[in-house]
Amino acid sequence: MSAFIEQLPKVELHLHIEGSLEPELVFALARRNGITLNYADESALRAAYDFDDLQSFLDIYYAGMSVLQTEQDFFDMTHAYLQRAHRENVRHTEIFFDPQAHTDRGVPFSVVITGIHRALEQARHDWGMSSRLIMSFLRHLPEASAIDTLRQAEPFHAWLTGVGLDSAERGNPPEKFRRAYALAREQGYRLVAHAGEEGPPQYIRDALELLGVERIDHGVAAIADDALMAELAERRVPLTVCPLSNLRLRVVNAMAEHPMQKLLQAGLCVTVNSDDPAYFGGYMNANYQALQDGLGMSDGELLRLAMNGVEACWLSPEEKTLLLHDIQAHGEKFGVRAFDG
Numbered sequence: 001m002s003a004f005i006e007q008l009p010k011v012e013l014h015l016h017i018e019g020s021l022e023p024e025l026v027f028a029l030a031r032r033n034g035i036t037l038n039y040a041d042e043s044a045l046r047a048a049y050d051f052d053d054l055q056s057f058l059d060i061y062y063a064g065m066s067v068l069q070t071e072q073d074f075f076d077m078t079h080a081y082l083q084r085a086h087r088e089n090v091r092h093t094e095i096f097f098d099p100q101a102h103t104d105r106g107v108p109f110s111v112v113i114t115g116i117h118r119a120l121e122q123a124r125h126d127w128g129m130s131s132r133l134i135m136s137f138l139r140h141l142p143e144a145s146a147i148d149t150l151r152q153a154e155p156f157h158a159w160l161t162g163v164g165l166d167s168a169e170r171g172n173p174p175e176k177f178r179r180a181y182a183l184a185r186e187q188g189y190r191l192v193a194h195a196g197e198e199g200p201p202q203y204i205r206d207a208l209e210l211l212g213v214e215r216i217d218h219g220v221a222a223i224a225d226d227a228l229m230a231e232l233a234e235r236r237v238p239l240t241v242c243p244l245s246n247l248r249l250r251v252v253n254a255m256a257e258h259p260m261q262k263l264l265q266a267g268l269c270v271t272v273n274s275d276d277p278a279y280f281g282g283y284m285n286a287n288y289q290a291l292q293d294g295l296g297m298s299d300g301e302l303l304r305l306a307m308n309g310v311e312a313c314w315l316s317p318e319e320k321t322l323l324l325h326d327i328q329a330h331g332e333k334f335g336v337r338a339f340d341g
């Protein structure tokens with residue numbers, strides 16, 4: 001692992017906290033909660049992480065999170081991710097959780113969010129690590145369920161910054177969630193959505209125009225649409241790209257074919273993120289390293305990707321200035337200038 005990448009101050013903007021659940025913790029929580037799993041041990045579970053596409057991942061992802069039952073379980077999962085991120089010099093993180101995947105199993109919204117929130121506060125206190133929390137609607141479920149989730153979130157509004165949209169993209173276009181997003185906007189939430197992961201470039205346009213999102217999660221399908229690329233570059237719409245996720249879910253056939261470098265060089269505000277690191281073979285450093293190894297991206301390009309993370313995040317302007325300063329100082333220490341077109 002390159003020292004430049006390890007020491008680079010990083011921002012993570014696309015992380016599903018349930019996707020940080022490592023097999024060891026799945027088994028520990030199963031034991032604690034008296035649950036029998038369909039896998040003999042941790043290595044048998046890890047061996048099942050061989051995906052053909054998004055749906056084959058989602059099936060295992062939703063099964064894995066069934067071990068999460070108590071507030072302490074949600075705390076332990078979130079704490080484990082934050083500890084790992086802190087070790088990798090992630091300074092700020094904006095994390096998703098999937099409330100419907102838990103409330104549909106009978107785990108109350110309050111249990112889920114209280115455990116996650118407590119871990120975020122502890123990381124802020126212990127390590128000065130800042131964070132935002134985004135609740136994500138499952139797009140394979142009806143819009144009415146998303147609207148009901150918004151209602152359940154009302155008592156916890158102060159702990160939530162934004163809403164997102166994830167799960168099976170194809171066949172569940174942004175327009176299905178127009179009303180839910182309009183309500184979320186009225187309630188003061190910031191808006192993002194997964195679009196253009198497996199779905200077409202039109203879903204990226206629709207997420208922007210019909211839902212009014214300010215960031216696109218993934219968005220790599222834009223590479224096939226020159227007019228959309230020009231618009232995203234012109235408006236500096238951030239894309240939270242997840243290289244190892246795209247490789248493991250076969251959005252790309254090889255890292256050498258990943259569009260990240262082309263998107264950056266076309267002037268888009270692309271950022272590096274880990275999506276579901278326990279399932280896709282790596283956290284933030286591994287994603288940066290994969291871009292360097294697979295695409296030959298320079299340290300200057302990686303520096304710009306980290307700066308884009310700051311531009312795209314939801315910290316205050318003052319906090320952003322401080323973090324950008326740290327990233328620039330890191331570049332100077334290594335004699336690296338940020339890629340600039």
Ligand SMILES: Nc1ncnc2[nH]cnc12
Nearest residue numbers: 016166167168194275276
């Ligand atoms: N990469 C991804 N795409 C869609 N939904 C998800 N839920 C967790 N990870 C996801």
Ligand SMILES: [Zn+2]
Nearest residue numbers: 016166217275
């Ligand atoms: Zn995602």
